[in-house]
Amino acid sequence: MLLPPIFYSLSIMPEELSNEQHAMQEAKRLSPALQNSKNEQITELRSILDRLDTVFVQETVLNMIRLQPTESTDAWYAGAGHKNFVLNYHIWRQIRGHGHDLIAEFKTAAQQAFGGIEADFATSGQVQQPATAVRTDFAPVRQLYLVYPEEVSEPDRNGEPINYGVLTRFYEELLGLIPVDIEVVLQVKTRQIANRLRSVGLHPRLRVVVNNELRGVWLRDYAGFNMGTHLVKPKFEPKVYWGGMAVARQISDNMKMLHSLLDLDLELLDLVWDGGNLVTNGQYAFVSEQLAKDNAKHYSKPEIEALIRQKLGLQTEWVKLPKADKLAHTDGYITFISPTTALVSTYPPHWADSEDQQCVTALARRVQALGLEVERIMEYPVEEQAGTEIDSAVGLYVNLLQLNDTWLVPTYDLPSDTETLAQLQRLNPNGSIVPINCTELAKLGGVLHCISFCN
Incomplete structure (x- = not known):
């Protein structure tokens, strides 16, 4: 597909427009100036x-190959199928x-050619939010914060350790799927783990931070709310917390260091x-x-309600x-993919x-009553736990992670995986849907949104 010559007048895209829609909009506005420019x-x-055209065609073809349904059996993971999937993903990256390099090159050339015009359209279409607005899940992402699970554990109500170390392989796969333009800030338990991860090269923009006091991986719940200029930190003292109130308070106090990492x-x-609520x-x-x-x-x-309105600016x-x-x-039942569209769970x-x-159903109706659009996501809950008193999250799809135009989507080796991935691709037509098992x-009670914090 050959795109119009002025397609890539690339300013910062508003979230509700696709790249193509925004580019066409800008092209119409800038056509008179472009016609007066020098031929060379x-x-x-x-x-x-032309080179960008080639890149986008290659990316589209690879997406068609990567997102084809697979068996996802043990034999598949051990054989050529999984190897080819990983290879195709790295080629795609x-x-x-x-x-991204070509886009930067184009913007530099456009600045040289048109001077002040580039500065003018760099912000013309951008959706501006107040500096103190609470961050949304669909907002642009520069940094992703995670807790690496190796040697991280906490006690359950009986004093038995919940060992998150069983998730190390999952986290290594996750790090390999995060887009290369996003910095990953990874908190780890020890300096030895940090040195090893720095040498492995799991992500090209990995920043490892040692935190000896790590007790859990559910960063979303105790990190606080990102306001852009500051971090609003509630108390993490859930009455149902399996580790007990003392452990919950320790985790909450320990995570206050996050504002220093964020420089907020x-x-x-x-x-x-x-935070998951x-x-x-x-x-x-x-x-x-x-x-x-x-x-x-x-x-x-x-x-x-008054406190939420005062501190977060929300109704x-x-x-x-x-x-x-x-x-x-609530993040187990609903997520927003734009200011006007929510994904809301439903069941077979x-x-x-x-x-x-x-x-x-009541939640979906309430969202619609506010004048917002709703897309129902079919969930297939599976009762499968791994040593905690919290219900399993296996079969939950709405708890996905949006990283700009790349959506990381949980899968579970269920027949419903393929249908859900196809539905989400339709909702993110100009982006990428990246599945991860x-x-x-999820056996431990949470999924991708639960373990992450974005900036």
């Missing part, structure tokens, strides 16, 4: 565009990196609040009734979740628990 400069720019100020929020589009805060229960001793619902939307859900985190007709279906992680 136009020739140079078109040469770069190299091509994508080359594309820290502002404490006097609410008991897990906030899903927002930048206007509404979808939180479960658990937030009101955890703070009932000191705050009424209206007072909590609170209370979500009723199933009574059987001990965590009651044969699903035994009618309360679950009633809750997500999350079965072992």
